[in-house]
Amino acid sequence: MNKLDSNQIKFIWIPSHIGVTGNDRADALAKDALSIDYVNSTDYLEFEELFTLIKTYIINKWQLEYSNNNIGHFYKSV
Numbered sequence: 001m002n003k004l005d006s007n008q009i010k011f012i013w014i015p016s017h018i019g020v021t022g023n024d025r026a027d028a029l030a031k032d033a034l035s036i037d038y039v040n041s042t043d044y045l046e047f048e049e050l051f052t053l054i055k056t057y058i059i060n061k062w063q064l065e066y067s068n069n070n071i072g073h074f075y076k077s078v
Contacts, residue, residue, distance in 0.1 A: 045053070066076075
C-alpha cells in the first residue's frame, strides 16, 4: 500500500491577501477587466523589448551623470 493512499489531501483556498494595501484595488481592477469586450493584444511589450528599453534608459541616465560630473574630468579627456 502506498503511503499516500492512507492520507487525505485537501486543497483549500485561503484569501491571504485580503486587507493588504493595493491588493484589494488590484482585485477590483481584475474584476472590472472581465467586462471588457475588446482586448487589443498589440498594446504590450515582449520581455526583450522591455529589457531593451530599460537598458537604454539606464545607459542614457549613466551617460548624463558621467557627462555632467566634474570629478575625474582629466580621465574623460583620455
